[in-house]
Amino acid sequence: MIRRFSQLLTLFRDVFMFLKLRYLHPYKAPADKTILVDFKNPNLYHRYFYNLLKTFRIAGYYVHYPMSFSKFRNLRNGDIYIALLFKEKGLIDIRNKKVKHHIAILNDEMFSADYYKTYFVDQNAEMNSYHVPMSFHPYMYHYGHWNRPLPPVGRRKNAVFAFGNFDRTAYKKIHRAPFHIINRADLIDFLGTKPNFISVKSREYLTNLIEEDIDGRIVFAEKCHFEIQGEKVREHLSHFRYFLCCPGVFAPLSHNFVEALSANCVPVIQKHTLILYTLPCSKIETQ
Template identity: 30%
Template structure:
């Protein structure tokens, strides 16, 4: 047993050193664009996940070269590419350098970063908002959007994984008072306004036809996936987006993608209140709090006055630009010396929430 543990430690030490020195050498051959600002982000003690990738990507999208600590463990983890680790590995594909730079324009220290995302706003703190799917930022698909469409379907749209094997967990966990994605889908499928398609061609045909006033759910686990490159141009054909919770937490990237093109969220109160700042009924969303309210708000949305519809869309686009866009996040950090910057980490964030509750 002792020999086995020693062998495992040796193997880990060797792999950590291999990935560390390989990365250091490769990064030395990468050119750094001139006139770039420098930000040093100490990521030693937070979860290396998709949300951290997006956070770092926001800076590279806004004329920064990002520097991260010369930490063997961190560099080794960032070289793993299985499962959720793949998003962390994308960090090294960005304009990222290893080690602390001289004369950094901005420093985000390890004492500032926290995954305790569900702690209420404490003092001078900032919750980095939920962001879009990482692949959208990585491949630049946020630039693939045609001019924002004003002529849209009155129908409510949602595309995402609705597999009950995963998307009932939020209800079982008991942290949030919100029906699961699967529960909402099951409720809506029984309604006369529910509509499903077998493939992307059928969906596009519906978009181009006169038929309307439906709730369109695309279950990507059973039906079809919309290619990332086409997603936003599909989204902006609809006035409304049904914001359903994620696996363990209410927030999900689907909502942010929809808001980026002016879709008005149809959203549960719990979810709306967890946005920073909260989404407000009849200002930046249509908010419901019960099954009967969801049904009522859907029927109401079908007959909403055009002037109110346009006002809501303008508010949503303004909200996205002011709070959710990469530029808005970077500007917020540049202009404020936050004592704590909270970054989402799902399971780790829930573990920290549970710890806070028990204390």
């Protein structure tokens, strides 16, 4: 009975939101900046699909993604990040209407999620192709943290900073991917034995640490001890000169790479050739 009630409640909410987006949200489409989206299976790209459309909107494009109610329900109640498309006013237009002028159509046939094949097997030699650039975590865009002005800081700490989840089980799975890279679990286990390693246990500790002389140190804020909130990520990064960009679960780089660059942190990565165009490489001196 409870499950049935929950299903009906979800249905009513979906109907209300669908009608609201269809009829109550005004959209003004610029003739020269309209993108027509015709994706049948955006779930294949999960968070990256949201980021793709969001970045078009940030750039001033009108994003038209017409869809039926069934498709709307599927996307809204599926991937939590794709669902963000429907939580932001004016992000996409889902109405089934004809658009007279559009500068581009985005569809399934144009995209591929097989990044590993293109980059590692074909060695990035595929012609007439384009790598969608790396981007922030979706919540950084959704909550507007990605471009907020950073507070002024004094001299940056000549130290290496890292934060995030270092789950010892999940992050060892990267060995299944078709490349060789040190997983973040092994990284923290190795660096944690060094005399210049600092483990941050609280916000107060990190705040006090920034006021001290920590040049040459390796500072880790592990999520299980202290989780840095999204709105504070770039601010904390701005205090350090270097950021250790650990790999994801199945990817050689994570969204923290872009977040570090946005705060003018020098990225410390194992495979600098993964970036297009290849980053210059140099050494870091630590105590």
